[in-house]
Amino acid sequence: MQKFVRKAGLVAPMDRANVDTDLIIPKQFLKSIKRSGFGPNLFDELRYLDEGFPGQDCSQRPKNPDFVLNQPRYQGASVLLARANFGCGSSREHAPWALEDFGFRVVIAPSFADIFFNNAFKNGLLLITLSDEKVDQLFAELYAQEGYRLDIDLANQVINTPSGESIAFEVDAFRKYCLENGLDDIGITLEQADAIRTFEARHRASQPWLFRG
């Protein structure tokens, strides 16, 4: 997982509620046995006018000119501003893989679905939950100003807007630590291998039917 580096990122809007993971990356792309290369198919059904399939050269496909990520002003965006319940539905980690492969590092929304939330942080994607009012405000500022950027300062847990406003956000200490250091949490968990073994022995003694052999 790559480290989270502070920088002022161009912001793109995804102005609809309940964006599900089928919409973020349609199922036909889940047949890949790799973790990379999903970026060209991010939001595939919204982004292109034809039906996508794995292995296609996406640069040759007809693009939907109305879709935000195809508009010139949002090229190079690394911050996605979204609506409530972003990432609902399927547990596919291909959704954060696609967002990350496309170039997004941050998603800001009033709420996120639970499984997507966990998956995102495991891939260096920072999810920031703000109130509905703050998100409305950011959408208004974004639409009003081409080249709208937000400075995401993870260390101090604030978003700095172009007008100079600082908006504080919450992030779990453990998730922040992993993001800042680009850490794989399996290694961290295995530091507790003895505690896991002790628990396991006690568990086996009390519910032996959970263990076969």
Next chain:
Amino acid sequence: MAAQTLYDKLWDSHLVSSRDDGTSLLYIDRQLLHEVTSPQAFEGLRLSGRKPWRLDANLATADHNVPTTLIERRAGVAGIQDDVSRIQVQTLDDNCDDFGIELYSINDLRQGIVHVVGPEQGATLPGMTVVCGDSHTSTHGAFAALSHGIGTSEVEHVLATQCLLQRKMKNMQVRVEGELGRGVTAKDIVLAVIGEIGTAGGTGYAIEFAGSAIRALSMEGRMTICNMAIEAGARVGLVAVDQTTIDYIGGRPFAPSAEQWEAAVAYWRGLVSDPGAHFDKVVELDASTIEPQVTWGTSPEMVVGISGQVPDPADAESDTRRRGIERALEYMGLSAGQAITDIRLDRVFIGSCTNSRIEDLREAARVAKGRRVASTVKQAMVVPGSGLVKKQAEKEGLDKVFIEAGFEWREPGCSMCLAMNADKLGAGEHCASTSNRNFEGRQGYGGRTHLVSPAMAAAAAIAGHFVDVREFDHTPAPQALSA
């Protein structure tokens, strides 16, 4: 000790350690694996030189990608026509072989949808923690097992450490009291619950389903309800243990041995919420007022009773909601005020981890018996949840009922629920589906999904449009009487 909810008990009994910020390590008793969300996890183990912590905690089967026609299935994995699908299914076989994980491969009689297979084998037991790289893992909560749908990084984490990093959720109780009307099923209960609380209503909660209407359900019905907890935003759905639970488990291959059985049952009987346990949120529904449900939109919360109409965006309470309804109506090709019974169907799908168990097939067969699929319906298919469900259905003659009525009788798998294999909708086609998601493109590019119960799907197949299965009745059709 203070009164605890079932979720509190399951959490406490698996807690290995907790950090100050609440991030906790939960011990995992069972991991179910399938071909779509596991290859990158196995690859991760290889790259880091790690081994699975405990092999006997894992069980694998291929389901999402597998073809459901006999012709493709005959040649096993090699017979899968789609190259990318075949490689993925083969990769699961290879990974299980390399790491030594028990696998029900494509033509094993025990193969099937992972959430049908686990309970059927007794691999899901009360008091367990169960994970799978699939959001519908909430299904296993029907057994009072704490079950989480997880992503691929977490699949790798559980393989390597036997633990899941998790924060404790809040407790929600959904109480459904009273008696269901005739022809109204578990699917209608859960769709009504989602309609009530919304697709984000359960986010951050573990939902325990309780009340007399839940107690009256079979294990199959309880699985249908917990399966769709995730469609209400809740990663975890639960039902407390009772005699129905215990009776279901007895004699299954992974069930406790005879000498362990009494101790296990004694333990399981404690897997209920204590009287007076605190729930952060309680939602109550009266079962007798629930109608057969049909979704009209592109989110499971966009649902209405069969006697209802497609809503008018002008009546929406917020701007975001109004735009959501407008967009859904445009995608679905429906208009405000249209009667649900006026929606005509192109295809009908009976299957998925929500509704492909034996009881689901019996309900659908009761409606289909002696009747014919309408000539305007291009395809009506029944896809059993596992090889064992298929065998049982054939033993009961349900396959003949379906085939005589004009349904296709398929091999087990996820099939048209998510259309990763060849079973899919064409653009603009309306489908009555017993699956769990009506998202845009879910069942095929441009496809239009309406979620219903198995009985409602069968009735819609016969009528060619949605009908109230309660009027349809379970009495034989006229042609059957004259036959």
